[in-house]
Amino acid sequence: MIHPIPPGTRDVLPDEMRELRRLQRALIEVFEARGYGEVATPAIEYDEVLARGDGRTAATAYRFFDEGGELLALRSDMTVPIARLAASRLAGAEQPLRLCYLASAYRAVRPQRGQMREFTQAGVELIGVPAPAGTAEVIEVLEAALDAAGLDRAVIGLGDADLYRQLLAEYGIEGEARDSIIARLATHDLVGLEEELAAVEGIAEEQVATCVALSQLRGGSEVLEQARGLGGAAVERASARLQATFEELERRDVAGRVRIDLGLLRDLGYYSGAILEVYDPALGHVLGGGGRYDGLLKRFGADLPAAGFALYLERVHVAQMEEESRRGGEGR
């Protein structure tokens, strides 16, 4: 008799568990060695507290009432719970705070897509160090984590979360028009993006062209020059922020696997400034992401700059297996 478990959840058997544990230990070791202390928070929180961190209603997919009628929710990531923790439990602690975690998070799934409702994230949060030093430190830790996982071909995309908001403000585009343009940028629907931009009253042709061209700029530090060539104050400011971060990375000698990507746009509600995504050539999906969220702690009453990243543990494991079999194949 087979007793099912909900779609998007998994049992883990010993062979897989052994490998997952090895990977977990390697990651936590990297984090601890760099001074990031591991924390745990409850999987269940007050919905109101999680919503304070991320206003989008879609963020927490699973909500329920407890016996006292309180609305609870399963966390959808660890960044918001750690922001809460840092602003409350660790309010008087010495700055900066270096915290890491290995935890399950929960998100809604679309049926029959192999998506996971429950998945594991391994990540760090650096609280109290502003850009560019804080961003660069987080990227340095991320690189060490990827090395520890054996993903020597993995690449980190570095973008700027404020670029398009500021660019569209400069163009005088607000409200619904701005939101639908940002949505097109986020899904990278270039055909729709051009249509939406062209539909804005009074927009100049070269402004449409600039916005579309910006979203396609990705590569080494040379793309910052190309971006500046497109002109405008918002582009200049974002390029300056990215350049400062990139120079800091070069100074630390960890810029090698970082690609600047002006088309990057993460849809989590709390990002500001630098944003990150992690890719490996062996996998068609993103392995993890992160960035700065300088305004998030303030929502919990502690106005502190912060940055972090999270890796999807199960995906890193898949990439690890693929990379190992590739290396094995080459050796033959």
Place this chain on the structure above:
Amino acid sequence: MSFEVAGLSPAKADGPLKLAVPRGALLGETLDVLDGAGIDTSEVRGDSRSLIFETEGMTLVTMRPSDVPTYVEAGAADVGITGKDVLLEQSDRMVYELLDLGFGRCRMVLAGRKGDERLGESQRRLGMMRIATKYPRIAERYFEGTGRQIELIEVKGSVELAPLIGLGDGIVDLVATGRTLEENDLEVREDILECTARFVANRVAHKLRAAEVDDLTARLREAAAR
């Protein structure tokens, strides 16, 4: 949108760029545009039963148009060509839409039987229309957006058949020349949207193989404009 996690199927992003080519109605013009972009399609044009064709610097993988987003989202194909109708129907597939290729132009329409008032009558007397379609999400979005209620009947094959023998009051379907509608005594009642072929890319391939993807996009843009 991409508030998604997992989809754990591994895909190799190594070797030549893999391009998903749609079989069926879009195939001819797709191959013409690829030729124009300097990609050798002679083998695909041959009568081989193969699905995978190696050309210089690129692998062409032929498949149903509706499978293209699936392969590209997973990264099994790095880039692909398919109809906007397919992309809209599978709008939750995370693929980058890079280019409108302009060919394969057709319309998504609401059609009913000629001289038959069942669409209006059902709406008035039953409060909803019964609509047969192969495009349930596009139909649902369209009627929702125009404030009307429908009962959706999803069919897989020739949807023109449905209203003729009493399955539903009308259909939502793709029309190129209108001949199929004409032959089945149906007529267009409302235009929903226009569809053309689109060039799409996998998110990771777009980042990690930027130069190749950009180069191909530029060549296709030129070829499609001709």
